[in-house]
Amino acid sequence: MARRIGVDLGGTKIEGVVLDDADGRVLRRERVPTESARGYDHIVETVAALVERLRATHPDAGSIGIGTPGAISSRTGLMKNSNTTCLNGRDLPADLARRLGQPLRVENDANCFALAEARHGAGQGGRLVFGVIMGTGVGGGLVIDGRLWSGPQHIAGEWGHHVIDPQGPHCYCGQRGCVESLISGPALERRYRELGGDGADTPAIVVRARAGEDRAGRVVEQLVAHFGRALANVIDILDPDVVVLGGGLSMIDELYAGGRDAVARYVFNDELRTPIRRHQLGDSAGVIGAALLE
Numbered sequence: 001m002a003r004r005i006g007v008d009l010g011g012t013k014i015e016g017v018v019l020d021d022a023d024g025r026v027l028r029r030e031r032v033p034t035e036s037a038r039g040y041d042h043i044v045e046t047v048a049a050l051v052e053r054l055r056a057t058h059p060d061a062g063s064i065g066i067g068t069p070g071a072i073s074s075r076t077g078l079m080k081n082s083n084t085t086c087l088n089g090r091d092l093p094a095d096l097a098r099r100l101g102q103p104l105r106v107e108n109d110a111n112c113f114a115l116a117e118a119r120h121g122a123g124q125g126g127r128l129v130f131g132v133i134m135g136t137g138v139g140g141g142l143v144i145d146g147r148l149w150s151g152p153q154h155i156a157g158e159w160g161h162h163v164i165d166p167q168g169p170h171c172y173c174g175q176r177g178c179v180e181s182l183i184s185g186p187a188l189e190r191r192y193r194e195l196g197g198d199g200a201d202t203p204a205i206v207v208r209a210r211a212g213e214d215r216a217g218r219v220v221e222q223l224v225a226h227f228g229r230a231l232a233n234v235i236d237i238l239d240p241d242v243v244v245l246g247g248g249l250s251m252i253d254e255l256y257a258g259g260r261d262a263v264a265r266y267v268f269n270d271e272l273r274t275p276i277r278r279h280q281l282g283d284s285a286g287v288i289g290a291a292l293l294e
C-alpha cells in the first residue's frame with residue numbers, strides 16, 4: 001500500500017495530507033496559516049514542520065509532493081509567477097529537500113488538480129485527461145495514463161494564454177484576447193462593468209443573467225461562446241478522453257449545457273463525444289494531486 005504526503009501551499013493557508021494512493025483516501029489532514037508576510041524562510045520552515053508531523057504519524061509514507069500557484073522555471077529550476085511573491089526566484093524544491101532530507105517535487109496547482117481528478121476524481125478511467133482550472137486565472141494540466149505530462153518546457157496544458165481574439169482585452173502576458181483575459185472571473189466582472197453594470201462578482205452576474213437581466217445575460221453568453229472556441233482548440237489537438245473543469249467558474253451550469261454546445265460547434269468534427277465533467281474532489285484536489293506527484 002503506497003502512502004504519500006501532499007502539501008498544498010497557498011497564499012493564506014498550507015494544507016498537508018497523508019494519502020492512501022490505492023483508493024485516494026485521505027488518512028490525515030492538517031492546515032496551518034501561511035503567514036507569507038513573515039517571508040520565505042518562514043514558509044520553508046512551516047512546510048517542513050508540517051511534513052515532519054505528518055511523517056511522524058505515518059512513517060511508511062514515501063514520497064512528498066508540493067502543489068502551489070505559480071511555476072517552476074524549466075531553465076533555472078526557480079519559482080516564478082507565484083502570487084506568494086516571496087517564493088519567486090527561490091529554489092523551493094531544493095530548499096525543502098535539504099531541510100527534509102529527501103527529494104521532493106513541486107508542481108503548479110493546475111497540474112495537481114488535473115492529476116488528482118484523473119486518478120481519483122471525475123477523470124477516472126480516461127487515458128488522456130485534460131484538467132482545467134477556471135477561476136481568478138485560467139490554467140490546465142495534462143494527465144496521460146495516470147501520470148502528469150508537463151513537457152520539456154513545463155507548459156503542457158497551459159491553454160489560458162492562447163489568443164482567441166487578437167482585438168480582445170490586454171493581458172498581463174503581453175498579448176491581447178487570451179483565454180484568461182476573456183473567461184476568468186475578473187474578465188467577466190470587467191466585461192460586466194464595461195457594459196454599464198456595477199461591481200457585481202461572477203456568481204452574482206450569473207444569478208442576474210438567469211433572472212433575465214440583459215447585461216448579465218450578454219456576459220454569460222460571451223463566456224459560453226469563448227469557452228467553446230477555446231476548449232474546441234484544445235480538443236482538436238489532444239482529443240482527450242475526458243475534460244474536467246475546476247476552479248470557481250466550474251460551478252456555472254451553463255458551461256455544461258450551452259458551453260458544451262459551443263464546443264461542439266467549433267470542434268473539427270461533426271459530433272462531440274468528449275465528456276466535459278465537473279470536478280469531484282472539490283477543494284481537496286490540489287493537495288491530493290500534490291501527494292500523487294512522483
Ligand SMILES: [Zn+2]
Nearest residue numbers: 161171173178
Ligand atoms: Zn495572456
